[in-house]
Amino acid sequence: MASPLPVSSASAQPARDAALACAVVLAVALGVGRFAFTPLLPLMLHSGALDIRHGGWLASANYAGYLIGALSCAAIRIDHARMVRFALAATILLTLAMGVVHLFWLWTAIRFAAGVVSAWAFVFASQWGLRRLAELDAHGYGGVIYAGPGVGIVATGLLGAGAAALAVPAPWVWDGFAVCSALAGLAVWKTFTRQASAAHGRATHHGGSETGVARADSIGLIGLYGLAGFGYIISATFLPVIARQALPGSAWPDLFWPAFGLALIAGALLAARLPLSWDNRLLSAGLYLIQALGIASGIVFPTALGFGIGSLLLGFPFTAITLFAMREARRLRGDAAAGLMGYATASYGLGQIVGPLVAAPIAEHTGSFSAALWIAAAALAAGAIGLVWLGTRASARR
Structure with missing residues (x-):
């Protein structure tokens, strides 16, 4: 196995700075801006501010915003670093607004807007960061970028658990x-400057020719990445609620979400150690199956151990899948990958919109999330089959 961080001493510090800055952006935009709602949902339900159906609507509003934001990325021509800064600042203000206002329709608007700017932060921080690491020949630091959401999830999960206890x-x-x-955000603000990446503005398509094969690979990436969004989101949105239903009075449910975040960090860092020559699609297929097993674990074994194992298996592949998807987009489109990244992220966002809308009514009707979770596991299994087919077809062509 190749060394994970083959970086010269001259470029090591800039690479670390770029990767850590992007990790902070994703920790704020995703770990807080998107996923802080998960550990806070039980508090909002307990206070009577929401019921489970309205909680599902807020979650889907956020994912709808994520979809719109991702789709718009292909049309945005603003400097990537400037977009990252704007999305970071907007996420902070929208998070503050969730605590200031107390009307459901305003919460819906805020969660929608937070979804839009989190998609911008994700796509443009990904493209800026991965391009910067490519310039520095420091691809192994990519895992640091995608560990960022895990840091945010762990922090918000632990703080949310503490808030619930108090x-x-x-x-x-x-x-x-x-x-x-x-x-x-203030700690990394100055890192994102136009001058930080000499490649800005160059649309280099190494490996991204507009052949029929390349278009088919792009469509496959977009469609199958959407199944990952649908597959994980039901557990990711309702995990604390599901665990509380299965383990009433237990202290464990508040810890499953931070465990998810810790596993996410480990998965992102380990994924970056794998050789770049390995097929991104086949790697992703294996991770889809791991997530499906994680979902099944909580259904088959609705105990503290079952939910704990499920949280780890669901979290470990979470942003590792994203890392491989974004690498695949860059393999296909090179430095002009922001558009394809945006479309893939939009597909993922569409899956996330459908997930809570499917899960909440089923849970309300049956009194259990089990049926919705089995549907999610099946979607991930189908995505894995599709990715294996794409990867083996590419191997046959070679």
């Missing part, structure tokens, strides 16, 4: 998250 009102927690995010 009966801290949810609005205070939202505002606390905003303050912490602002401090983190």
Whole structure:
């Protein structure tokens, strides 16, 4: 196995700075801007501010915004670093707003807007960061970038668990998250400058010719990445609620979400150690199956151990799948990959919209999330089959 960080001493520090800055952006935009809702949902349900159906609507509003934001990325011609800064600042302000306002329709608008800017942060930080690492021949630091959401999830999960134990009102927690995010954002703000990447503005298509095969590979990436979005989101949105239903009175449910985040960090860092020559699609297929097993674990074994194992198996592949998808987009389109990244992210976002809309009514009707979770596991298994087919077809062509 190749060394994960084959970086010269001259480029090591710039590579670390770029990777860590992007990790902070994703920790704020995804770990807080998108996923802080998961550990705070039980608090909001307990206070009577929401019921489970309205919680599903808020989740889907956020994912709808993520879809719109991702689709718009292909049309945005603003400097990538400037877009990252804007999305970072907007995420902080929208997180603060969740604690300030108390009307459902305003929450819906805020969660929608937060979805839009989190998609911008994800796509443009990914393209900026991966391009910068490519310039420095420091691809192994890519795992650091995609460990960022895990850091945000762990932090918000632990703080949310502490807030629940101390009966801290949810609005205070939202505002606390905003303050912490602002401090983190200030620490990396200066890293994102136009001059930081000499490749800005060059649309280099190494390996991204517009042949029929390349178009088919791009369509396959977009469609199958969407199944990953649908497959994981039901557990990711409702995990604390599901665990509380299965383990009433237990202290464990508040820890499953931070465990998900820790596994996510480990998965992203380990994925970056794999050789670049390995097929991104086949690697992703294996990770889809791991997530499907994680979902099944909580259904078949609705115990603390079952949910714990499920959280780890669901979290470990989470952003590793994203890393391989974004690498595949760059393999196909090179430095002009932002558009394809945006379309793939939009497909993922569409899957995330459908997930809660499917799960919440089923759970409300049956009193259980089991049926919706089995559907999610089946979607991931189908995605894995599709990815294996694409990867083996490419091997046959070679």
